[in-house]
Amino acid sequence: QVQLVESGGGLVQPGGSLRLSCAASGFTFSSYAMTWYRQAPGKERELVAGISPSGGITNYANAVKGRFAISRDNGKYTMYLQMSSLKPEDTAVYYCYANVRMGYWGKGTLVTVSS
Secondary structure, three states, X not given: OOEEEEEOXXXXXXXXXXXXXXXXXXXXXXXXXXXXXXXXXXXXXXXXXXXXXXOOOEEEOOOOOOOEEEEEEOOOOEEEEEEOOOOHHHOEEEEEEEOOOOOEEOOOEEEEEOO
């Protein structure tokens, strides 16, 4: 069955960096677009960044453009989110999403940006 497992979250100071990973299994990873979402406390889940199956096309929310970079390694069945210049408002649980059949979500990884 489809499984998505996020990792790499943690506590980081403002201005710092983190790299999130999403390990996928149970489907042909290279055939599907993938997306990172996040949900901050008390807020709705929002799209952060998306990437095409080949990795050649990416898109970002305005709030993270120029600071975050999405990528994927189809050979490793893994998607990444490199986050730099982190701000307290980036604090959220970050989820990966696979647009496979009805769609699948990981359980999320918590990123806390605080001094």
